[in-house]
Amino acid sequence: MRRIVVGVIGSLLIAGLIAPAIAPAIAAASPATGVAKVVIIVGPAGSATGGYRAEARQAATLARRYTTDVTELYSPNATWPAVKSALQGASLVVYMGHGNGWPSPYRDKLYPPTQNGFGLNPAPGGDDSTHQYFGESKIAASVRLAPDAVVLLNHLCYASGNSEPGLAEGSLATAQQRIDNFAAGFVAAGASAVVAEAYASPNHMIRSVLGGRGSIEKAWRNAPSSNGHAFGFESARSPGYVAEMDPERTTSGFTRSIVLKAGLASSDVLRHGRGRSGGTARIDPAVVVPSLAARGVTIASPSISGATAAGGRIYYRLPFTMADRKKFPSVVQASARWDPLDPATAAPTPDPSGGTDIPPNFGLVVPERLGDVVAPAKMAIARSRISIYVATPAKPGRYRLTVTLHDGEGVAYDAATQAMVPTLIVRVTGDHDAGVVAPAQVQMTPGQADTLSVWIANLGKEAWGRKARPISRSSDTGVRQSDIDDATHARVTGTWLALGGLDDPVQLAAAAAASVTPAELPAGLEPRAVAKADVVYFAPSAPGDYLLILDILTPELGSLSALGVDPTIVRVHVAARAATSTAVPSGVQAP
Numbered sequence: 393m394r395r396i397v398v399g400v401i402g403s404l405l406i407a408g409l410i411a412p413a414i415a416p417a418i419a420a421a422s423p424a425t426g427v428a429k430v431v432i433i434v435g436p437a438g439s440a441t442g443g444y445r446a447e448a449r450q451a452a453t454l455a456r457r458y459t460t461d462v463t464e465l466y467s468p469n470a471t472w473p474a475v476k477s478a479l480q481g482a483s484l485v486v487y488m489g490h491g492n493g494w495p496s497p498y499r500d501k502l503y504p505p506t507q508n509g510f511g512l513n514p515a516p517g518g519d520d521s522t523h524q525y526f527g528e529s530k531i532a533a534s535v536r537l538a539p540d541a542v543v544l545l546n547h548l549c550y551a552s553g554n555s556e557p558g559l560a561e562g563s564l565a566t567a568q569q570r571i572d573n574f575a576a577g578f579v580a581a582g583a584s585a586v587v588a589e590a591y592a593s594p595n596h597m598i599r600s601v602l603g604g605r606g607s608i609e610k611a612w613r614n615a616p617s618s619n620g621h622a623f624g625f626e627s628a629r630s631p632g633y634v635a636e637m638d639p640e641r642t643t644s645g646f647t648r649s650i651v652l653k654a655g656l657a658s659s660d661v662l663r664h665g666r667g668r669s670g671g672t673a674r675i676d677p678a679v680v681v682p683s684l685a686a687r688g689v690t691i692a693s694p695s696i697s698g699a700t701a702a703g704g705r706i707y708y709r710l711p712f713t714m715a716d717r718k719k720f721p722s723v724v725q726a727s728a729r730w731d732p733l734d735p736a737t738a739a740p741t742p743d744p745s746g747g748t749d750i751p752p753n754f755g756l757v758v759p760e761r762l763g764d765v766v767a768p769a770k771m772a773i774a775r776s777r778i779s780i781y782v783a784t785p786a787k788p789g790r791y792r793l794t795v796t797l798h799d800g801e802g803v804a805y806d807a808a809t810q811a812m813v814p815t816l817i818v819r820v821t822g823d824h825d826a827g828v829v830a831p832a833q834v835q836m837t838p839g840q841a842d843t844l845s846v847w848i849a850n851l852g853k854e855a856w857g858r859k860a861r862p863i864s865r866s867s868d869t870g871v872r873q874s875d876i877d878d879a880t881h882a883r884v885t886g887t888w889l890a891l892g893g894l895d896d897p898v899q900l901a902a903a904a905a906a907s908v909t910p911a912e913l914p915a916g917l918e919p920r921a922v923a924k925a926d927v928v929y930f931a932p933s934a935p936g937d938y939l940l941i942l943d944i945l946t947p948e949l950g951s952l953s954a955l956g957v958d959p960t961i962v963r964v965h966v967a968a969r970a971a972t973s974t975a976v977p978s979g980v981q982a983p
Contacts, residue, residue, distance in 0.1 A: 427459055427460060427461055427665045427666075427667035427668065428458065428459045428461070428483040428484055428601075428602055428661065428662055428665040428667055429459070429461045429463075429481055429482045429483050429484075429538065429665065429666055429667030429668070430452075430455045430459055430461065430462045430463070430482065430483070430484045430485075430486070430598075430602070430667070431462075431463045431465070431475075431478045431479055431482045431484070431485050431486070432448050432451055432452050432455070432462065432463070432464050432465070432485075432486040432487075433448075433465045433466075433470055433475055433478075433485070433486065433487045433488070433489070433510065433512075434448045434465070434466040434467055434470060434487075434488050434489060435467055435470050435487070435488070435489025435490060435510055435511045435512050435513070435523060436467040436468065436470070436489065436490070436511065436512070436513055436518070436519065436520045436521060436522060436523040437467075437488070437489045437490050437511070437520065437523075437547075438520060438521050439520075440547070441467050441489075441520035442520075444488040444489065444547060445466050445467070447488065447546075447593050447594075448464065448466060448486065448488060449464070450593070450595070451486055451593065451594050451595055451598055452464050454595055454598055454599065455484070455598055455602060458602035458603060459602060459665075459667060460667070460668065461667030461668045463478045465478055467489070467512075467513055467518075467520050468513050468516065468517055468518045468519055468520060469513065469516045469517065470489075470512050470513050471512055471513050471514070471515060471516050471681075471803070472510075472512050472524070472526050472530075472801065472802065472803050473681065473803055474516070475510060475512060475526075476534050476535060479535045479537065479581075480535065480536055480537075481536070481537070481538050481666035481667070482537050482538060482541060482667075483537070483538040483540075483541050483542070483661050483662070483664065483665050483666070483667065484541065484542050484543075484544070484598070484601055484602065484661070485537070485541065485542070485543045485544065485578075485583075486544045486546065486594045486598070487510060487543070487544070487545055487546070487548075488546045488547050488548075489510065489511045489512075489523070489547070489548065490511030490523055490525075490548070490549065491511065491545070491548030491549040491550045491551045491574070492506060492507050492508070492509070492511060492525045492527070492549075492550065493507055493508055493548075493549065493550025493551060493570045493573060493574050494507045494508065494550075494569070494570065494573050495562070495566050495569055495570065496550065496555075497559065502573065503527070504527050504528045504529035504577070505527050505529050505530065505802070506525035506526070506527040506767060507525070507527045507528065507573070508527055508528040508550075508573050508574045508575075508576060508577050509525060509526045509527040509528050509530065509531050509577055510525070510526050510531075511523040511524070511525050512524055512525075512526055514727075514766045514796065514798075514803075514804040515681065515804045515806075515807075516681070522766060523766065524727075524766035524767070524768070524802065524804075525766075525767070526801075526802060527577065528573075528574075528576050528577025528578075528580070529577065530577075530801060530802070531577040531578060531580070531581050532576075532577045532580035532581055534801070535581040535582075536581060536582055537578075537581050537582035537583055538582065538661075538664045538665060538666045539582060539584075539664040540584040540653075540656060540660040540661050540663070540664050541582055541583045541584060541661065541664075542583065542584065542585045542586075542587065542597070542601050542608065542661055543575075543578045543583045543585070543586045543587070544587050544589070544594040544597050544598070545574070545586065545587065545588040545589070546588075546589050546592070546593065546594050547589075547590065547591070548574075548588065548590070550570045550574060551570070551571070551574045551588035551590075551649070552570075552571065552588035552589065552590045552637070552646055552647055552648055552649040553566075553567030553568065553570045553571045553588075553637055553639075553646030553649055554567070554570075554590050554646045554647065561644060561645075561646065563643075564643045564644075567637065567639075567646040568625060568635065568637070570646075571588065571635055571637060571646075571649040571651065572627050572628055572629045572630070572635050572651065573629060574586070574588065575627070575629070575630060575633070575635070575651035576629040576630055579629075579630040579633060579651070580630075584608075584652060584653040584656045584660070584661075585608050585650060585651070585652035585653065585656055586650065586651045586652070587612055587649070587650045588648070588649045588650070589615075589617060589647070589648055590646075590647040590648070591617065591647055592615065592616070592617035592648075596611070596615045596616055596617075597611060597612070597615070600658060601658050601661055602658075602662070603658065604658045604659055604662055605658055606657055606658060607655075607656070607657055607658075608650075608652060608656045608657060608658060608661075609636070609650065609652060609654075609656070611658075612636070612648075612650045613638070615648075617647070617648060618638060618648070619638045619639060619640050619645070619647070619648065620638075621638055621639050621640070621641070621642055622636055622637070622638040623636065623637065623638075624636040624637075627651055630651060632653065632654075633651050633652060633653055633654075634651070634652060634653075634654050635649065635650070635651045636649065636650050636651075636652075637649045681803070681804075681805070681806045682799040682803055682805050682806065683805055683806040683808060683809055684721075684724075684797065684805055684809040684812075685805075685806065685808035685809045685811075685812065686806075686808070687714070687719050687720070687721075688714055688715050688716065688719070689712055689713075689714045689720065689809075690712060690713045690714070690812070691710055691711070691712045691809075691812035691813060692710070692711040692712065692713075693711075693814060694708060694709060694710050694795070694813065694814070694816065695708075695709045695711075696708055696709075696816070696818075697709070699821070699851075699919075699920065700784060700818050700819060700820050700821060701784065701820070701821050701822075701823075701851075701853065702784060702785060702786055702787060702788045702820050702821065702822055702823075703784065703785075703786050704783075704784050705781050705782060705783045705784060706781070706782050706784060707779060707780075707781055707782075708726075708728070708779060708780050708781070708782045708795060709777050709778075709779040710777060710778050710779065710795075710813065711776055711777045712776065712777060712778065713776070717775070720773070721799060721800065722773075722800070723770060723773075723799070723800035724770075724771045724773060724778050724797060724798070724799070724800075725768035725769060725770050725771060725797070725798040725799070725800065725802060726768060726769065726771050726778075726780050726795050726796065726797055726798065727766045727767055727768040727769070727795070727796045727798065728780075728782045728783075728793060728794070728795050728796075729766075729793070729794045729795075729796070730784075730785045730791045730792070730793055730818075730820075731791060731792040731794065732785075732787075732789055732790070732791055733789070733790040733791060733792055733817070734789045734790045766796065766804075768796075768798040768802045782795070784820050785820050787820070788820050788821055788822035788825065788956075789819075789820055790817065790818070790819050790820075791817070791818050791819075791820055792815050792816070792817055792818075793815060793816045793817075793818045794815045795813055796810060796813075797809055797810065797813060821851040821852065822852065822956070822957070823852055823853050823854075824852040824853075824854070824946075824949055824952060824955050824957065825851040825852045825952070825957055826848065826849065826850060826851055826852070826944050826952055826957055827848070827849035827851050828846055828847070828848055828849075828942060828944075828960040829846060829847040830844065830846040830847075830942060830960050830962055831844070831962060832962065832963065833962065833963040833964070833965065834962060834963075834964055834965075835964075835965045835966075835967065836931035836964060836965070836966050837931065837966065837967065837968060837969055838902075838931060838932065838933045838934060838935060838966055838967075838968060839930065839931055839932075839933045840930070840931045841928065841929070841930050841931075842928075842929060842931070843926045843927065843928055843929075844926070844927045844928075844929055844940075844962070845924060845925075845926050845927075846884065846924070846925050846927060846942065846960070847922060847923070847924055847925075848884065848913060848917075848922065848923050848924075848925055848944065849920070849921070849922045849923075850917045850918065850919050850920065850921050850922075851919070851920070852919055853919055854919065854948070855916045855917060855918050855919065856881075856882035856913065856916070856917040856944075856946045856947070856948070857879065857880035857881045857882050857913075857915050857916050857917065857946065857947045857948075858879060858880050858915060858916045858947075859879050859915045859916040860878060860879040860915065879915035879916065880915060880916075880947040881912040881913055881914070881915050881947070882912075882913045882917060882944055882945060882946040882947065883910040883911065883912055883913065883944070883945050884910060884911045884913065884925045884927050884942060884943075884944055885908060885910045885942070885943050885944075885945055886908030886910075886927060886929055886940050886941060886942050886943070887908070887940075887941045887943070888903040888904075888906040888907075888908070888932060888938055888939070888940060888941075889903060889938060889939040889940075889941060890902065890903040890932070890936065890938055891936065891937040891938060891939060892936050892937070896936070898934045899932070899934050899936045899938075901934075902932035902933045902934035902936075903932050903938055905932065905933065906929075906930055906931060906932040906933070906938075907929070907930045908927060908928070908929045908930070908940070909927070909928040909929070910927075910945075911925040911926055911927045911928070912925075913925055913944075927942070931964065931966050932966055934966070935966050935967050935968060936966055937963065937964070937965055937966075938963075938964045938965075938966060939961050939962070939963060939964070940961070940962040940963075940964050941959050941960070941961055941962075942959060942960040942961075942962065943959050943960075944957075
């Protein structure tokens with residue numbers, strides 16, 4: 393009940409219904425030793441972003457009752473350059489958005505460039521879904537908070553020891569690691585307290601910090617969101633700091649945490665305030681967006697080497713020219729995004745009822761599944777090209793590959809630079825796959841025999857068949873190698889299908905009677921090898937439209953179509969030749 397009453401009073405304060413009567417008293421209680429600089433950030437978090445923005449605006453309204461310097465940076469303009477600029481000298485930082493911590497299922501060890509920091513917009517003016525992580529190492533190297541600053545992390549995954557929706561929460565020991573790790577970068581940047589709340593708003597701590605009400609630890613323990621299970625442990629990542637957590641249950645429900653310098657008080661935070669006394673700061677969200685185009689760099693079409701096989705990696709190269717090579721940056725990074733283009737590549741639409749009465753989604757309209765996390769990696773820089781290894785998707789199919797260039801800090805280059813890097817349509821192949829090039833359509837006469845020339849590529853990971861090889865056999869007189877193990881071949885086969893439908897029994901019978909003579913491919917056709925095959929086929933005896941469906945049978949696996957490889961389809965129009973008339977010479981009587 394106490395939580396409900398306090399929460400109602402807090403809401404009335406924010407709404408301004410009772411604030412006029414008590415705001416002067418709160419302001420008077422604040423030590424006039426400095427102007428606290430407050431920075432409130434909302435990163436892109438998908439459908440939750442709108443709610444976070446509304447909550448952040450309420451928090452900003454509350455903060456302005458105590459200080460004249462409040463900066464708000466919200467998605468889609470919460471970029472790293474803007475955030476980094478705003479954070480310098482901040483006494484109180486509030487961040488809402490995605491959290492990327494460690495331990496997590498995504499890495500085997502801590503990765504400071506992207507973990508334990510912010511999830512932000514890669515470029516200004518984007519959307520609320522695509523986000524890029526700027527981790528503890530970037531914060532520690534680039535941000536200098538005011539002494540004894542406080543950082544509030546609200547609604548993040550991992551920051552309070554929690555996991556992600558749908559994933560296992562993990563043990564108490566794992567939660568403690570996550571709490572300690574997430575605070576480390578902010579402590580290195582000058583924070584004396586890092587508070588994480590998985591569900592609660594930041595308003596209680598904003599009032600406590602800016603209102604000069606005593607101990608920061610006591611304010612955290614007495615918050616309306618308190619679970620009553622608080623306990624502490626020594627920080628391993630931040631020497632001299634104490635970490636505390638307050639789970640919903642004694643060993644689970646990790647929704648609240650704080651890492652702080654023992655004895656920290658609100659007066660310590662305000663004493664070192666470095667904010668502006670002349671009003672709210674304004675930050676340009678673009679803040680110097682880096683550009684290669686402005687440096688005179690011209691980028692040519694990309695090239696790819698290596699097999700575009702599922703679960704592998706390719707070598708992606710971007711040739712470039714530049715009048716003054718010395719002006720080229722010493723570090724360039726790139727991020728890759730694979731967008732599936734085939735309905736079969738995308739995840740199937742789940743049946744919410746769990747039953748069989750709802751028809752499946754046949755892929756007529758399938759939303760594009762954009763990769764929403766941008767994770768740049770360093771490119772190798774040669775004299776005339778930059779290059780990077782790019783991991784391929786785990787599932788075969790057709791994809792759009794978009795590569796975005798970033799500077800050394802991971803900030804995306806401007807639109808003019810990105811416009812020089814075209815997207816590519818890439819077929820990602822499976823373990824057993826094939827490429828077939830054949831005519832799209834042909835014309836034949838009824839019963840005609842013809843040869844169809846097709847090109848076949850083994851796009852899988854294993855050879856089709858094997859070459860002939862000698863067999864060693866023992867005998868009374870020694871070893872002889874005269875016996876030969878026969879070669880085995882993959883074959884190209886075909887099947888006829890009538891397009892006239894069930895209402896045309898003549899075409900159905902003609903299609904059933906038509907035939908294809910399989911063509912053998914070279915023995916032991918190796919992966920990435922290409923061969924030409926001449927398939928002899930006999931047209932159906934009845935005029936009409938038909939499909940000739942080509943498949944590949946391998947000695948080891950049989951039909952590749954049965955394994956999920958798309959068959960090759962040739963449309964065949966069968967028609968009798970038009971009768972030709974013989975002209976009769978003038979003056980000659982026709983018989």
